[in-house]
Amino acid sequence: MAHWAVEIPTRTPGEQPRTGVQVFTYPASRFPARGDVVEKVREDVATDTAVRHRSGAVADVDAIKVVWHDALM
Numbered sequence: 380m381a382h383w384a385v386e387i388p389t390r391t392p393g394e395q396p397r398t399g400v401q402v403f404t405y406p407a408s409r410f411p412a413r414g415d416v417v418e419k420v421r422e423d424v425a426t427d428t429a430v431r432h433r434s435g436a437v438a439d440v441d442a443i444k445v446v447w448h449d450a451l452m
Contacts, residue, residue, distance in 0.1 A: 381407035383416045386444040387424055389436035401433050413445055420445075 382404050389399040403420050410416045423429055424438045 381447070381449050383407065383410060383413070384446045384448055385416060385420045386446075387420070388439045388442045389433050390439065391436045399433070399436060401429065401436075401438060407447075413447075416445055417443065
């Protein structure tokens with residue numbers, strides 16, 4: 380199944396600028412264009428679940444990396 384993988388660098392306050400990466404995946408069937416995925420991930424990264432998952436680290440939404448995958452998940 381084709382999908383988008385989105386990596387967002389994270390930073391734990393008081394540490395080096397980049398201390399981790401949070402990854403989101405979205406099916407291409409629901410988000411056919413890259414712009415749709417970027418808009419959706421900017422919404423999702425601010426959810427309570429996403430914040431809790433990264434244990435208080437700050438997400439750098441200006442440095443997201445979006446990759447198209449044509450392979451199986």
